[in-house]
Amino acid sequence: MRKVAMDIEAPPLQSVLIAAAQKGGPAHADLRHVTRRWWSVARLWWRCPTERRTAWKYTAASMGLSLPYVALLLWISYVQNVRSVERAAMHSSLSEKQQAGFFAAVRDFVVIIVVAAPLFALTDYVDSCLAVAWRRWLTQHMIRCYFAHHSYYALKLDPQALDNPDQRICEDVRNYVNASVMLTVSVMRKLLNCLAFTGVLWSLAPGLAVFLVFYAVGGTWITAAGFGRRLMRLTYSVLQREADLRFALVRVRENAESIAFYSGDQRESELAGARLARTIATIFGKVRWEAFLSLWQNAYAYATILLPSLLLCRRYFAGEIRYGDISQAAFAFHTIEGALSYIVTHLSDISQLAAQTDRLEALLAALVQQAEGLPGGVHRRPSVDGSIAVQDLTLTTPRGEQTVCRGLTLALAPGQSLLIVGPSGVGKTSLMRAMAGLWSAGSGTIAAPADMFFLPQRPYMPLGSLREQLTFPDSYAGTAAKGTLADLPGEGGGSAARRHSGSGGGDSDSGEEDEGALPARAVGSGSGRRLPVVRSGPAAAGYRRVASGKGLAASAAVAGAAEAPDSARLGASAASDAELRELLATVCLPSLLPRQAGGAQGFRVVGGLDAEADWAHMLSLGEQQRVSFARLLHHKPEVAFLDEATSALDTVTERALYTHLQRHCHCYISIAHRKQLAAFHTHVLEATGDGTWVVDEAGNYLRALGSGD
Numbered sequence: 001m002r003k004v005a006m007d008i009e010a011p012p013l014q015s016v017l018i019a020a021a022q023k024g025g026p027a028h029a030d031l032r033h034v035t036r037r038w039w040s041v042a043r044l045w046w047r048c049p050t051e052r053r054t055a056w057k058y059t060a061a062s063m064g065l066s067l068p069y070v071a072l073l074l075w076i077s078y079v080q081n082v083r084s085v086e087r088a089a090m091h092s093s094l095s096e097k098q099q100a101g102f103f104a105a106v107r108d109f110v111v112i113i114v115v116a117a118p119l120f121a122l123t124d125y126v127d128s129c130l131a132v133a134w135r136r137w138l139t140q141h142m143i144r145c146y147f148a149h150h151s152y153y154a155l156k157l158d159p160q161a162l163d164n165p166d167q168r169i170c171e172d173v174r175n176y177v178n179a180s181v182m183l184t185v186s187v188m189r190k191l192l193n194c195l196a197f198t199g200v201l202w203s204l205a206p207g208l209a210v211f212l213v214f215y216a217v218g219g220t221w222i223t224a225a226g227f228g229r230r231l232m233r234l235t236y237s238v239l240q241r242e243a244d245l246r247f248a249l250v251r252v253r254e255n256a257e258s259i260a261f262y263s264g265d266q267r268e269s270e271l272a273g274a275r276l277a278r279t280i281a282t283i284f285g286k287v288r289w290e291a292f293l294s295l296w297q298n299a300y301a302y303a304t305i306l307l308p309s310l311l312l313c314r315r316y317f318a319g320e321i322r323y324g325d326i327s328q329a330a331f332a333f334h335t336i337e338g339a340l341s342y343i344v345t346h347l348s349d350i351s352q353l354a355a356q357t358d359r360l361e362a363l364l365a366a367l368v369q370q371a372e373g374l375p376g377g378v379h380r381r382p383s384v385d386g387s388i389a390v391q392d393l394t395l396t397t398p399r400g401e402q403t404v405c406r407g408l409t410l411a412l413a414p415g416q417s418l419l420i421v422g423p424s425g426v427g428k429t430s431l432m433r434a435m436a437g438l439w440s441a442g443s444g445t446i447a448a449p450a451d452m453f454f455l456p457q458r459p460y461m462p463l464g465s466l467r468e469q470l471t472f473p474d475s476y477a478g479t480a481a482k483g484t485l486a487d488l489p490g491e492g493g494g495s496a497a498r499r500h501s502g503s504g505g506g507d508s509d510s511g512e513e514d515e516g517a518l519p520a521r522a523v524g525s526g527s528g529r530r531l532p533v534v535r536s537g538p539a540a541a542g543y544r545r546v547a548s549g550k551g552l553a554a555s556a557a558v559a560g561a562a563e564a565p566d567s568a569r570l571g572a573s574a575a576s577d578a579e580l581r582e583l584l585a586t587v588c589l590p591s592l593l594p595r596q597a598g599g600a601q602g603f604r605v606v607g608g609l610d611a612e613a614d615w616a617h618m619l620s621l622g623e624q625q626r627v628s629f630a631r632l633l634h635h636k637p638e639v640a641f642l643d644e645a646t647s648a649l650d651t652v653t654e655r656a657l658y659t660h661l662q663r664h665c666h667c668y669i670s671i672a673h674r675k676q677l678a679a680f681h682t683h684v685l686e687a688t689g690d691g692t693w694v695v696d697e698a699g700n701y702l703r704a705l706g707s708g709d
């Protein structure tokens with residue numbers, strides 16, 4: 001009756017064994033390496049200081065229920081034996097019209113059902129709770145690591161290195177956890193089954209027990225060697241190709257309008273079709289191998305069906321043993337065979353888990369690497385007086401293909417502002433990326449205050465209400481109502497509002513070392529100079545390598561920084577409705593409110609600041625830039641950075657916004673192609689295109705511009 005439930009199990013310890021036969025697969029696995037990789041992911045939960053109590057509680061409950069579970073199986077086998085001796089098995093009693101025997105068998109059956117039904121339901125429930133709790137924590141942990149230190153951004157810089165991190169976080173975690181729970185639970189029960197039934201089988205037919213061991217070991221070896229490595233490689237490819245296909249479709253959704261303008265439907269459809277074809281081809285390859293595997297598994301299983309009866313029938317006919325002994329021996333034989341042949345019968349699941357383990361381990365390793373910082377990084381330190389100082393900065397693109405600036409030194413004091421101009425592609429945005437801490441390849445030092453706010457070239461419109469557009473990236477009361485990581489039980493909240501993309505360093509404040517904590521990046525202290533000066537020349541070497549910890553194991557010391565809020569970034573976003581309405585008027589967007597109230601199609605909530613819409617698609621680029629500017633005025637940072645933040649606006653609106661900026665922000669740096677914007681800055685930094693940068697006072701620059709120099 002419980003055969004199905006007993007057999008729904010899956011992967012890891014076995015994946016380790018399988019992996020031994022999988023050298024050359026994506027995991028390059030041998031027994032030790034796969035074991036270590038699976039455990040390096042699994043242990044994060046059981047060793048997390050805030051979670052291990054929950055983890056062990058569920059694990060103990062699940063394992064504890066295995067004892068009555070196995071006891072019940074033993075009882076069933078005993079009852080079968082006794083009843084067959086009494087000739088009181090239900091069907092034989094019926095056929096022989098033995099009323100008493102029939103009702104005795106029915107009574108046994110009812111008792112078994114009464115005990116088994118709640119026991120099996122309870123074990124399933126506890127196993128599911130274990131899986132859900134583990135998945136909740138692991139996904140939450142991955143999300144935090146993903147967002148710590150701008151790792152999501154850094155991973156995107158080198159997409160070849162790690163494909164589809166989002167799918168790994170969502171689907172691979174789910175499948176990994178479910179399979180792992182089923183495996184660990186089933187291995188435990190199989191082990192107990194083995195122990196319990198080996199005694200039974202040995203007492204009835206020791207020869208059968210010895211044969212079984214050799215049979216299972218041989219079968220496992222053939223399965224692992226013949227199918228293991230190939231199936232794991234194919235499973236890994238299927239996961240990757242499915243993720244690639246979905247990514248292509250997500251990109252179409254994100255860029256629907258541009259594709260439609262280009263009439264790129266055909267090309268995008270072909271691309272999706274090609275990815276689908278590759279996915280299907282890989283799946284077919286896997287299906288073929290699974291068919292061979294199934295053939296082998298069936299032959300393996302059916303070959304032993306009659307074995308106990310065949311080996312014991314001679315003794316039965318000689319009257320040495322009873323009929324019940326044969327059925328009890330067969331029951332014990334097949335129970336032990338199921339345990340010892342686990343790899344043979346579950347190879348597909350095991351391969352799946354091995355591939356998922358590989359993908360998760362790679363993601364965690366990449367996140368840890370991001371947290372530790374890239375080698376040869378530009379050193380960042382906080383500025384205490386609100387000034388910005390760039391010292392001997394040589395900056396390259398992330399993988400070092402191109403040097404965008406060499407030996408740059410400049411300082412900007414509070415009250416000063418800088419306009420960066422230069423030809424397209426010369427490295428203006430890259431300089432801003434370095435100041436934001438997004439790029440750190442190269443050498444030199446950047447000192448900047450913690451309170452900075454960046455307006456990127458392409459405004460980001462988050463999902464949510466108009467209020468959230470204006471106060472982004474702050475959280476606000478409504479966010480909690482929608483549910484955040486902080487609402488999940490078991491860990492502290494992590495929904496700290498982020499004010500800017502500054503240093504990228506979170507302060508780890510966890511007292512106890514957390515296996516999953518990312519190492520915090522180091523920052524020092526220092527001060528800037530009063531006048532903006534710029535020098536270009538040979539860079540003095542000298543950068544400071546950022547903090548440390550090694551590998552995933554050490555990385556398991558990784559969640560504190562990811563979870564710790566950076567107090568300097570916490571935004572007080574509790575702006576009143578009146579303030580937000582005034583902001584909209586300031587950035588020349590008062591029309592947004594009545595438009596929402598009109599309830600245009602697509603609004604989920606109609607009217608006011610809490611109206612929700614697909615803002616990125618509904619607003620024009622100029623409107624998005626104005627919303628973005630409103631964020632800046634709302635946050636009032638110490639230093640503001642604007643990267644062509646008004647490029648889509650008419651000059652009248654642009655001048656109006658810069659007038660507000662001058663009034664509200666004491667220090668700002670802009671990038672623009674409209675050189676007349678120099679009038680709103682105190683200094684101008686011009687990239688000449690040959691790697692040198694020249695700074696001048698804005699007045700001089702404008703005069704030179706006016707005279708046509």
Ligand SMILES: Nc1ncnc2c1ncn2[C@@H]1O[C@H](COP(=O)(O)OP(=O)(O)OP(=O)(O)O)[C@@H](O)[C@H]1O
Nearest residue numbers: 157397398402404423424425426427428429430431
């Ligand atoms: N992720 C990246 N990897 C490699 N190279 C990059 C990357 N991002 C930008 N680059 C290169 O770095 C150089 C500088 O780019 P950057 O965006 O800083 O130029 P820019 O001066 O801001 O240009 P524009 O005025 O057109 O915005 C360009 O040649 C660009 O191709």
